[in-house]
Amino acid sequence: MTSEMVYHCPECQIELSSLNHEGNLFWFCPQCGGGAVNMSVLRKRLEKGTVNYFWKKALNGEGTEKRSCPACGQKMLEVDSSSRSELPLLDVCVPCQFVWFDAGEYEKFPLMPWRPLQSHKLPKDAAIAFGKVCAEHLKEIDQRSFWESDDGPSSSMKSAISLLLGLPVKMEEDARITVPWFTWGLLAAIAIASVLAFQNFNSSLQHFALYPNQARRMAGLTFLTSFFLHSGIVHLLGNLYFFNMLGPDVEDFLGKSRYLLFLLFAILAGGMEHVLFDPHPDIPCIGASGGISGIMVFYALKFHDRKFGFVFRYPLTFNWIWLKFPACIVFLPWIGYQLILAQWHIAGVSNASALAQLGGAAAGLIGWMLWKDLDKKKQFVNSLTKQY
Numbered sequence: 001m002t003s004e005m006v007y008h009c010p011e012c013q014i015e016l017s018s019l020n021h022e023g024n025l026f027w028f029c030p031q032c033g034g035g036a037v038n039m040s041v042l043r044k045r046l047e048k049g050t051v052n053y054f055w056k057k058a059l060n061g062e063g064t065e066k067r068s069c070p071a072c073g074q075k076m077l078e079v080d081s082s083s084r085s086e087l088p089l090l091d092v093c094v095p096c097q098f099v100w101f102d103a104g105e106y107e108k109f110p111l112m113p114w115r116p117l118q119s120h121k122l123p124k125d126a127a128i129a130f131g132k133v134c135a136e137h138l139k140e141i142d143q144r145s146f147w148e149s150d151d152g153p154s155s156s157m158k159s160a161i162s163l164l165l166g167l168p169v170k171m172e173e174d175a176r177i178t179v180p181w182f183t184w185g186l187l188a189a190i191a192i193a194s195v196l197a198f199q200n201f202n203s204s205l206q207h208f209a210l211y212p213n214q215a216r217r218m219a220g221l222t223f224l225t226s227f228f229l230h231s232g233i234v235h236l237l238g239n240l241y242f243f244n245m246l247g248p249d250v251e252d253f254l255g256k257s258r259y260l261l262f263l264l265f266a267i268l269a270g271g272m273e274h275v276l277f278d279p280h281p282d283i284p285c286i287g288a289s290g291g292i293s294g295i296m297v298f299y300a301l302k303f304h305d306r307k308f309g310f311v312f313r314y315p316l317t318f319n320w321i322w323l324k325f326p327a328c329i330v331f332l333p334w335i336g337y338q339l340i341l342a343q344w345h346i347a348g349v350s351n352a353s354a355l356a357q358l359g360g361a362a363a364g365l366i367g368w369m370l371w372k373d374l375d376k377k378k379q380f381v382n383s384l385t386k387q388y
Contacts, residue, residue, distance in 0.1 A: 005071070007027050007036060007070035007071055008070055009029035009031065009032060009034060009070065010034075010067035010068050010069070010070060010076070010091070010100060011029070011032050011034060011067070011102075012029055012031045012032050014029065014030075014031055016028060016029055016035075016036065016070060017029075017030055025037075025038070025041065026041075027070065032102075032103060033102075033103030033104070034100060034101060034102050034103055035100070035101050035106065036070045036071075036098055036099065036100050036101070037098070037099055037101075038097055038098060038099075039051070039055060039092075039097040039098070039099060040097065042099055045111065046109045046110065046111060047109070047110040047111065050081075050087070050109060050110055053081070054079050054081070054090050054092060054099075055092065057079045058077045058079050058092035058094050059094060059279070061077070062077075062079065063077030063078050063079040063080075063092070064077065064078050065077060065078075066078045066091065067091050067100065069093035069095075069096055069098055069100075070098065070100065071093065071096045071098050072093065072095060072096050074093065074095060074096075076091040076092055076093045076098075076100060077091070077092050077093075077094070078090070078091050079091075079092055086108070087108060087109065088102070088105045088108055090105075094280070095280055095282045095283060097280075167241065168308040168309065168310055168325075168330050169245075169308065169309055169310075170245060170306070170307075170308060170309075171307040171308065171309045171322075171324060172307070174249065174306070176248065176249065176252040177252055178251070178252050178255075178256075180247065180248035180251045180252060182251055182256055182259060182260065183243065183244070183247035183248050183251050184248075186243070186247075186263075187240055187243060187244055187247075189228060190227075190228050190230075190236070190239070190240065190243075190288055191236065191240060193228035193229065194228065194229055194230040194236045195236075197228075197229050197230075204229060205229070205284050205286070208222060208225035208226060208228075208229055208286075209222065209225075209226050209229060209284030209285065209286050210222045210223060210225075210226040210271055210274065210275070210284060210285045210286070211281070211282065211283075211284050211285075212274065212275045212278050212280075212281040212282075212283075212285070213281035213282060215271075215275045223267065223268055223271040223272075224264075224267060226271065226284070226285060226286045226287070227267050227287070227288050227290070227291060228288070229286040229287065230286060230287050230288070231286060231287070235287060239287060239288045239289060239292055242292055242295075242296065243288065243292050243295070246292075246295050246296055246299045247292075247295055249299065249303060250262075250295050250298055250299055250302075253302065253371075253374065253375065254371060254374065258371065258374075262294065262298070262363070262367045262371075263291050263294070263295070265294070265363050265366075265367065266290060266291045266293065266294025266295070266359075266360040266363035266364060266367070267290050267291040267294075267360070268363075269290065269294070269359040269360055269362055269363040270289070270290020270291065270293065270294070270355075270356035270357065270358075270359035270360035270363070271285070271290060271356060271359070272359060273290075273355045273356055273358055273359025273360075273362070274290075274355045274356040274359065277355050278355055285356055287356070289356060289357045289360065290356040290357060290359055290360035291360055292360070293338075293356075293357040293358070293359075293360030293361045293364065294360040294361065294363040294364035294367065295364065296331050296334070296361070296364065297331070297332075297335070297360075297361045297364030297365055297368070298364040298365075298367050298368050299327060299331065300327045300328050300330070300331035300332050301328070301364070301365070301368040301372070302368055302372060303327055304326055304327050304328035305326050305327070305328075306326065306327045307324050307325070307326060307327075308324070308325055308326075308327060308330045309322045309323060309324045309325070310322070310323045310325075311323075335358075335361055338354045338357050338358050338361065339354075339358070340354075341354035341357075342354040342355050342358055
């Protein structure tokens with residue numbers, strides 16, 4: 001959606017031109033030569049210590065309002081470098097995480113130091129030992145051609161997904177007692193709502209997204225409506241993939257009523273986590289990640305021994321092997337990653353709301369603690385029914 005947005009130069013008031021350089025998007029004014037860039041991109045290009053210094057001062061309000069932001073039109077803070085007099089003043093928009101450079105200012109900032117890969121080599125003895133361990137593990141894996149292997153999932157489509165996208169896939173499907181109509185219905189609703197929202201994305205955000213500073217809007221219904229919106233096709237397909245892979249088994253285990261209650265709890269917990277701790281109250285939050293995170297954690301704890309696989313291809317060959325891991329190994333380390341992302345989001349490095357995902361994950365843990373022995377209760381009830 002970024003390519004459709006129009007930004008204007010705060011000095012000349014003319015439309016900025018976009019430039020994609022090495023996968024990073026910049027905007028520049030063809031008249032005065034100034035330019036704008038997102039803070040997350042800036043941290044990849046310039047020295048992080050310097051960028052973080054300006055960002056923290058802007059977060060603390062240490063600057064003077066001068067120019068208008070090219071994106072939102074609000075006043076940016078002009079921040080100085082204090083002790084580093086050789087650096088120019090920098091215009092920062094905290095809500096949009098945008099930075100404006102006047103002509104010639106960008107070149108005055110120190111670049112990210114280049115770090116060659118050779119500096120990260122393992123000591124020779126450690127490398128040899130590591131290689132021996134890998135070799136021993138590889139001996140235990142059936143090294144057959146990918147398309148002929150019977151060690152992978154039965155579906156060639158799932159195999160192709162893991163190969164092309166690097167996503168985990170179930171090694172085999174477990175028999176279910178019930179048909180997951182509720183999960184499939186939600187999948188269809190999410191897909192339809194998101195695609196329709198793409199047609200007029202800005203209007204959809206204004207009406208149905210969750211804004212931390214407007215959490216009570218529509219009597220709090222935006223906690224639920226934001227669940228059905230996504231920022232793009234990749235965001236949408238990623239969430240649908242994990243929801244479809246894990247949701248049916250959780251629905252089958254909990255039953256329709258408990259599953260609905262659990263999913264609502266995870267969605268609300270994710271939204272509340274975002275509202276309470278997100279430092280950017282004007283930026284909307286959308287996506288099904290909060291609810292799906294709850295399902296993911298519940299699945300990893302309850303079905304911890306079910307196997308998932310990743311396809312690994314030998315370099316320069318057409319041979320493939322499956323690397324298999326239990327669900328707890330695949331999904332639980334994801335929590336640690338979300339904790340890191342949450343720190344980055346609070347610091348302004350990332351725009352992805354890991355806070356909502358952590359809230360949903362906490363709901364998944366609570367749900368597992370409440371219902372982890374539900375299958376034992378079902379067995380006990382069935383045994384009583386058989387006795388009488």
